[in-house]
Amino acid sequence: MRARALRELRAAPARPVVAAVGVLAVAAVALVPVVGREVAEAGGAGSGPAATHRTDVPGAAQAAKAAPAAAECTPGNVAESLRPSSGGGAAVDRIKAKGQLVVGVDQNTYRWGYRNPHTGKLEGFDIDLARAIAEDILGPDAKVVFRAVPTNQRVPAVRERSVDMVVRTMTINCARKEQVAFSTAYFQGGQQVLAPKGSKIEAFDGSLRGKRVCTAAGSTGESELAAQRHGARVLTVPNQLDCLVRLQLGEADAVVTDNALAAAQAAQDPTVELKGEPFTDEPYGVAMNKDDTDLVRRVNKVLDDYRGGGDGSDWMRAYRKWLAADLPGVSGPPSPEYSD
Template sequence: MRGTGHRSARVRMRGWGGVTGMAVACAVTAAVTLLPLTHGDGSHGGQDTGRGVTSVVRTTAESCADPEASLPPSGGGGPNIDKIRARGKLIAGVDQNSFRWGYRDPESGTLEGFDIDLVRAVAKDILGDPDAVIFRAIPTNQRIAALEHDRVDIVVRTMTINCDRLKQVSFSTAYFQAGQQVLAAKGSDITGYDRSLAGKRVCTAEGSTAYEALEKESFGAVFKDEHEGTAADPDLLTVPNQLDCLVRLQLGKVDAVVTDNALAAGQAAQDPAVELKGDKPFTTEYYGVAAKLGADDLVARVNHVLEEYRRGGASSPWMRSYQEWLEEGLPGVTGPPAATYRSN
């Protein structure tokens, strides 16, 4: 966390010249997301966890009835921990375009946000130094591949835990509750994830749960690309990064975006001409820290970090980070989801 610096950053970002200025600024940022970044500069029933954020529910892992159930926490080591220590750096896949979650401050050039704070907490626990991190920008559709090909140790990038992804990567316990919601211009006749989307051009990120939701129920929206193109094509509806959708919305290339409400709130903060549609998210999802499938020692260690991160109620590291980065756009959250562990 960086004190009050985020408030000045918000002022700067809101002063980028309105919708057109934001579109240009976002396009410039989105264009460099594939480049490696520089070295580091209680039941899960939602955030309303007055029962205590460290309470747990033991369950089995034979089926995927409870995908948020993860390995019990451990402060010990193992082959993956040893590799990180030998390197002297934690390599983390993050976003640099999601305002308040993982973004590059336009003035200082440093990475900041809720996810970045969590990465630094993991680095401090394993290596004793919150700055012992190599940050690598990972597009939405490359999060799993980055782990499978050992480009990163962990991905902390607003990544939803679900059964399909558990076949490809391992997840920590949940560290945030979110849900899918529609983002559109304030003057739009779109009212939410409903029949008002009929005939509308809707943008989503490839490999996102938003895309999966639209495949199940589109309400007549157009969301699949009907032509070949490149990631830089402004007419594409399915894009590598969530922020690419905001740029297309600002340029009038799409009518709406479907994405996590947590990300959409940050995008609405960047551009006062857009807003969340609908009273609430139409799904309930949980973010987790992802690691390579089978990296059990690292997952257990991250869960150990999260136990400490949640501890302390209103003064916990989790709450301090939430208050610094997210409270303005996502008010009313009283705490993190409580951990759920497998009983293996």
């Protein structure tokens, strides 16, 4: 069953957080290499999962069982994952034995995963979700080690087990599902074009011909531009925020990225705006090692709790706190889909 149709997520009128020049300065600092940098945090500063735990697959033995043979991945079933369980298994036990959860995150994307310049702490929608997962597995004083991972290193980090999981606006698609396992979708976005307000660029179409279009290496935007450039010259960078810097410096004419990320960039810089409409369906999921089926089920249980409670859910509280101002009109999270 197809995930709910892509919502029309239009950015609200740009609201400067800091002056454009200030944004450039902050963004430029973010270009310093951060691969492998870790920040350990004890306790959950964000909201945790609901108190009631749903267990659709009871017992550790069932939770740890191998995933059933997966059907061929198609656009219609790409968001399917394993049913939730509060049980343990090899991966969950390994995390408990370490006494910490190591999570690959972004530290450059405003509203999702970014370092607050006033406190030096990581904040955002993805950061709150990572803390909720850690709290469920390790308890209220959970220790989380956040490791900054560039866009094109998300899959290697999971496969090589340098992190336990990646929570970083990572789109679930068939190519990635061949290499890593995903949770159910926790947000629904779509690829869209970001460009200066006075630009003649109109959308992901022929108006890009001859223009310099920036996107992150290893991103869905890079894949879409590889399939259809519309005559554009493509520039790839390690992280999406680097594209905003290139746009501000005049080294790029437009950016192709998830509209959720583009809206965050427009909130930072009032001189740019989203162009046209989203042209893809982008469900975000938590990425884990394919062998860690028990961890996939446990994360899906956390997400099940996180979504629960309607307008009073942890998901809606996080949405209102981090995203609603720049991505208004979202009524709730995507419904989970399961393969077993």
